[in-house]
Amino acid sequence: MLKVNGNWIRLIGIVGCTMWMTSCKQTPDVQVKPSYSVMKVALADKELSTSYSATIRGRQDIDIYPQVSGTIEKLCVSEGEKVRRGQVLFIIDQVPYKAALQTAIANMEAAKAGLGTAELTYDSSKELYAQKVVSEFSLKTAENTFLTAKAQLVQAEAQVVNARNNLSYTEVKSPTDGVVGALPYRAGALVGPTLQQPLTTVSDNSDMYVYFSMTENQLLALTRQHGTMDDALANMPEVDLQLNDNSLYGKKGKIESISGVIDRQTGTVVARAVFPNESRLLHSGASGSVIMPSTYKDCIVIPQGATVQMQDKTLVYKVVDGKATSTLITVAGINDGREYVVLTGLKAGDEIVSEGAGLVREGTQVK
Known part of the structure; x- marks a missing residue:
């Protein structure tokens, strides 16, 4: 009896364990729906700064x-x-x-x-x-x-x-x-007149010319922002000069001219800013960076993580009735590497996916 009863006891344990495993397999998996960060866009003022490598020259550098x-x-x-x-x-x-x-x-x-x-x-x-x-x-x-x-x-x-x-x-x-x-x-x-090297160079450095290059897209963005190139030059804000030791020059400069011809090899145009140099701190032949601010009034600013680049197009996902809806936008050609200024495609009050837009698909439920 004990032996038989022992066998029955073991059989019951095996059967119970098998039933428990079977019930586990039949239980459906619970999928956790991903959640996304969203934001409502609003109008604000934004100032962006763009840095351009520059070369410093005297107003006149005359070889003698x-x-x-x-x-x-x-x-x-x-x-x-x-x-x-x-x-x-x-x-x-x-x-x-x-x-x-x-x-x-x-x-x-x-x-x-x-x-x-x-x-x-x-x-x-x-x-x-x-x-x-x-x-x-x-x-x-x-x-x-x-x-x-x-x-x-x-x-x-x-x-x-x-x-x-x-x-x-x-x-x-x-x-x-x-x-x-x-x-x-x-x-x-x-x-004599045929010297390979001049006797000296006289540099008129009361004012210094600072030359830098802008890409074609940056030039187009400036022109569109102000209407015409003449208006852009007239209304451009003062610029700063960052010297080679990363310090900022104490005087602000003004952009005087932008070349009207795009270099075929580099795709850039040459711009010239002038800086006062009463202290003679700036020297002809030195290098630095021109920092140009761009101010946008009552504009929409979104993080770059909220956008998806598709070839030459930029899109965001608006949240409409709880679902992600792709929307094409245009952004200013100048940015600070973190945010975009939206020119068209969004209006104040729109709700968009603000992070991880590259993982979102059309019609995704946004929680």
Whole structure:
């Protein structure tokens, strides 16, 4: 009995366990529906900042080359010195040019004397011809001699002007107010107009030009925002300059011009901003970044995570009757990497999926 009863006891345990497993298999799985973050869009003001790599140049960076050949007798300035327009920078050996000027002046005086003699001869020949003392041939010869002497005087006078100019070129002067750059040539160096490297560079850095490039899309966005390029330039806000050490320059600048031609290789246009430089903190040849703010009034701003990019289109999912409905939108070409300014496709009060839009499908129930 105990043995039999023991067998029955084991049988009942096995059957009970089998029934429990069967009931577990028949119980339906409970699926948890995903939930999505949603938001109601509203009108607000938004200021976006865009950074552009930039190169700093002086208002004028003028390379100074000698106009005559010779050895440098004297350096009249030092590197980094402020100079005024017309100030002497270098003096080139003047001896041969002074001699050339004296020779030209002597030739001019000789030409004047020759012209006087030819004029007297011509006048005399005219009187003698009138009295039929000399032939017409003699008269014409005297006239031609007179005209030749006149031309020789003009030529001699031109040589004097040229010699005087060459002498003046031995004093190399600054063509503008500015700051002297490097001085690669010293006293005694032989220089001339064919130098590969300039004597120096004078940079007018009272105001500095800062050049940067904008993409075609950014240019289109600016134009659409303001209506025309002229209006965009007139209404553009002041810009900041971030220097190479990541510090902000203390003065704000103004964008003065944007190139009207798009570079075919880079697809960009060159813009120029001007910054005051009374402190001479900015130097020609330096680099930095132009930070341009863009202000949008009463606009709709949404997180970028609420959008889905499909080729060249941008869409969001509006929540309509608890379901996700895809909606095409257009956004401003300028953004801060976190949010978009919506230009069309949404209105205040619309409810959209604000996060994980890429996981949503058309008609998804949004909890």
